[in-house]
Amino acid sequence: MKIKYLYPFLVIVLLYYPSSGYAEIVVISNPSSGIESISQEELKEIYLRRKRKTIYGKWANPVDMEDNIEIRDHFYSSITGRTTRQMDRHWSALLFAGEGSPPRMLPSQQAVVEYVAVTKDAIGFVEKSNVTGKVKIIFVLK
Numbered sequence: 699m700k701i702k703y704l705y706p707f708l709v710i711v712l713l714y715y716p717s718s719g720y721a722e723i724v725v726i727s728n729p730s731s732g733i734e735s736i737s738q739e740e741l742k743e744i745y746l747r748r749k750r751k752t753i754y755g756k757w758a759n760p761v762d763m764e765d766n767i768e769i770r771d772h773f774y775s776s777i778t779g780r781t782t783r784q785m786d787r788h789w790s791a792l793l794f795a796g797e798g799s800p801p802r803m804l805p806s807q808q809a810v811v812e813y814v815a816v817t818k819d820a821i822g823f824v825e826k827s828n829v830t831g832k833v834k835i836i837f838v839l840k
Contacts, residue, residue, distance in 0.1 A: 722826040723773055725837035726811065728818050732756045736821070736836045741777050744821070746788065747798040757819040760801040763810050773823050776839055 725741060727733045733756050736744075743749040744758050752758055763770065770782045778785065789800030804810050810822040815832035829835060 721769075723769060723823055723839040724826045724829060724835045725821055725823050725839070726814050726829060726833040727758075727821045727836045728814055728816075729832075729834045731758075731818055731821075731834075733758065733821070733834075733836050738777060738837070741837060745774070745778060745785070745801065747792055747800075758821050759817070759819045761810055761813055761820055761822040762801040762803050763805070763807055763822070763824075764803050765806045769807075769823070769825060773839065 725736060727736075732754070733752055736752055736758070740749070740752055740758075744752075745760050750757060750759075767782065774780055774782050774785050780788070786800075789798075792798040793800065802813075804813055804822075807824040807828040810824050811828055811830055811833055814820045814822050815830070821836070823839070826835075826838075
């Protein structure tokens with residue numbers, strides 16, 4: 699008898715927690731960057747290219763990836779409240795106005811990890827399963 703009440707409960711939980719299907723996404727930096735952590739608001743400002751430094755005065759040069767649109771969509775909607783398409787339009791407008799450029803695009807999550815590992819001021823987002831000992835996690839997307 700109690701099991702028939704479990705099904706509607708599970709449906710409600712799944713509807714209200716759609717991100718549970720995503721792998722854990724983290725933001726990484728180079729261990730020598732001096733960035734120990736970063737807030738969601740700082741990430742938003744950095745990926746929108748409104749700021750170039752963290753609140754601690756450390757340079758943060760964001761990178762993006764081409765290969766996984768689901769991760770990109772989830773990251774951008776969670777951090778900036780915009781879709782990937784809206785972000786692309788935002789960067790195009792900045793570029794056209796001469797006010798900035800989009801983040802460097804890399805072909806894969808592995809390429810993001812490798813680039814961040816050798817570039818002091820780079821930050822990027824990847825699935826946690828792609829993180830190696832060569833980079834440092836500075837933010838976990840919840």
